[in-house]
Amino acid sequence: MADEPQYEMEELVNFISKDKDAIVAFYGGEPLLKDKIVKEMLYAIPAKRFVLQTNGFFIKRLHHHIHRLDSILISIDGRKEITDFYRCNGCYDAAMRALNYLKENNFKGEIIARMTASYKTDIYKDAKHLLQFFPYVHWQLDVVWSNLWDLNEFKKWAKESYMPGLKKLVKEWVDSLESKPLGIVPFMGIATRMFSSDATIPPCGAGSTAFAITPEGKILACPIAYEFKWNILGDFNGYKKIKIGEPCKSCEYYKICGGRCLFAYKERLWGEEGFNEICKVTKFLIDEIKKYEDKLEKHMEKIRYPPYNNTTEIIP
Ligand code: SF4
Numbered sequence: 001m002a003d004e005p006q007y008e009m010e011e012l013v014n015f016i017s018k019d020k021d022a023i024v025a026f027y028g029g030e031p032l033l034k035d036k037i038v039k040e041m042l043y044a045i046p047a048k049r050f051v052l053q054t055n056g057f058f059i060k061r062l063h064h065h066i067h068r069l070d071s072i073l074i075s076i077d078g079r080k081e082i083t084d085f086y087r088c089n090g091c092y093d094a095a096m097r098a099l100n101y102l103k104e105n106n107f108k109g110e111i112i113a114r115m116t117a118s119y120k121t122d123i124y125k126d127a128k129h130l131l132q133f134f135p136y137v138h139w140q141l142d143v144v145w146s147n148l149w150d151l152n153e154f155k156k157w158a159k160e161s162y163m164p165g166l167k168k169l170v171k172e173w174v175d176s177l178e179s180k181p182l183g184i185v186p187f188m189g190i191a192t193r194m195f196s197s198d199a200t201i202p203p204c205g206a207g208s209t210a211f212a213i214t215p216e217g218k219i220l221a222c223p224i225a226y227e228f229k230w231n232i233l234g235d236f237n238g239y240k241k242i243k244i245g246e247p248c249k250s251c252e253y254y255k256i257c258g259g260r261c262l263f264a265y266k267e268r269l270w271g272e273e274g275f276n277e278i279c280k281v282t283k284f285l286i287d288e289i290k291k292y293e294d295k296l297e298k299h300m301e302k303i304r305y306p307p308y309n310n311t312t313e314i315i316p
Contacts, residue, residue, distance in 0.1 A: 001226060004034065007217040007236070009044055015213075015236045017046045025311045027053035027223065035061040042068040051310050053114060055091065056098025066107050071310040073114040073138070074098050078126020085120055086148075099133060110310060111135055112185065117316065118142035119149045119157050124165035128172075131182055138185035138312045143278055144264045145224075151270045151277060158281050170288045177299040188305035189314030190289050191296045193256045200255060203314035206262040207233065207242035210309055222263045230266055251279075256286050260315045282315055 005012070016022045024047040026038050032054055042050060042065055049070040056074045059066070066072070076095035077083040083092040095113075102111055113134040117123055123139070130137045143154060169184065176182045189203060201208040207221030211233065214220060218232055219239040225231045233239040244259035251257070259265050260282055268275050289296070296303070306312055 002215040004037065005215050005217075009040070011217065011236050012041075012213070013044055013046065020048070022047040023049040023051060023309050025051035025053065027311070030055055030057070032058035032061055038062070039065050049308055049310075053311060054098065055087070056095040059098040059101050064105075066102060066105060069107075069109055070308075071110040071112065072102060072107070073112045073311060074134075075116075076113050076130065077115045077117075078121060079129045082120055082126055086116060086118060096133070112310070112312065113137045114312075115139035116142050117162070118146065119153055121162075122165060123162055124168050127169060127184065131184070134183070136183035136185055139316050140313055141278070141281070141316050144261075144267070144269045144274065151274045154270075154274075155277055158277070162281065163284050166285055167288055170285075170292075174292045174295060177295060177302065181299070181302050185305060185312045186285070186314060186316050187289060188303045189312065190256055190286055191300070192304050193258070193314070194286075194290065194293065195297065195300060200258060202244060202258045202260060202262050202265075204261070204311065205309055211239065225263045225267070228267065231263075253279075253283055253286055257282050257315055261313065285316070 016024065022045075024041070024045055026041075031038055031052060035058060038052075039062070050068055051071040051073070052069050053073045054075070056076075074095045075087070076092060077086050080092040083095065084090070099111060111134060113130040113136065115121075115126065115130065115137065117126070117139045127137050127139070142148060149157075170187060173182050173184050173187050181188070193203070204210060212220040212223035214226060217235055219234045219236075220226055220231050221233055221242045222231055230242070233242060242262070244262065244265055248254050248257070248259040248265065260278070264275070264278065270277070306314075
C-alpha cells in the first residue's frame with residue numbers, strides 16, 4: 001500500500017461531497033506521521049465531522065488545527081505497565097501527554113481512550129485506571145488476528161479474568177448512572193442498541209454505512225483487512241455494499257451485536273470454535289447489561305451513544 005494518496009484531492013472531495021452527512025476519520029498506522037496531508041484534508045474535504053485515531057506521539061504537530069476535529073481516540077491500553085508492554089516503552093507517557101495537550105488547549109470535542117484488551121489486561125483495573133483521566137474509554141478484544149495468544153489462552157482469560165471483571169464494571173457503571181455516568185463506550189453503546197429498532201449492521205458500520213479509502217483510491221469495507229478480496233468494494237466511480245449473514249441473522253443477539261465485527265465474521269482465523277467463544281463473551285456482556293434494563297431506560301438520555309459514528313466499534 002502506498003503511504004501517500006495516489007489520487008488527486010479533487011477526486012476525494014467530489015466523492016465525499018456526495019454525502020451531505022459525511023464523517024471522515026483518519027487512522028493508520030499513525031496518521032500524524034503525515035500531518036501535512038491530514039491538515040490539508042481538514043480544510044479541503046466537505047465533511048460534517050472529523051475523527052482522528054492516534055497514538056499521541058505527534059499530536060502537537062496539529063497545533064490549533066485540533067479544533068477542526070470532533071473526536072480524538074488515543075491509543076492506550078490501561079495502566080502504564082500494560083500499555084508499554086503491548087506497545088512500546090514510552091507509549092503510555094505519549095498518550096498521556098497528548099491527553100494533557102488537548103486539555104490544556106481547551107479541545108472541545110470528544111476524547112476517547114482507545115484500548116486493546118489482551119492477555120495481560122485486567123479489564124476492571126485497566127478501564128478504571130483510564131477513567132480517572134479520560135472522559136470516555138473504549139476497548140476492542142485482541143482476538144482472531146492476534147499474535148500474542150491463541151484460542152485456549154483466550155478462553156482461560158475470558159473465564160477467569162475478563163468476564164468477572166466485566167460483571168464488576170457493569171455494576172459500577174450502572175451505580176454511576178444516578179450521578180455522573182462513567183463514560184464506558186461499550187456499555188453505553190450496547191444499552192443504546194437495546195432500545196433502538198434498526199441495529200442490524202456491525203456497530204462500526206463497516207461495509208454498510210462506513211467505508212475506508214486506501215491511498216490508491218480503492219474503497220474497502222474494513223480498513224484493517226486491505227489485502228482480502230471480499231473487502232475491496234470498488235473505487236471513486238462506484239462501490240457495492242457487504243452484509244453479515246448466518247449465523248448472525250438468526251442469532252437472538254443480532255439486533256444488539258450486529259455481527260460484532262465484519263473481519264472476524266469473514267475470516268474465522270480461530271475457526272468456528274473461536275467464533276463461538278467470542279460470541280459467548282459478547283452474549284455475556286449483553287446479558288449483564290440487560291439485567292439493568294429498567295434503570296437504563298430511565299437514564300437513557302444520559303447514556304445514549306455514540307452521537308455519530310466516531311469509529312468506536314461498540315461491541316468489544
Ligand atoms: S453473538 Fe455471535 S452469532 Fe450472535 S450476532 Fe453476534 S457475532 Fe453473530
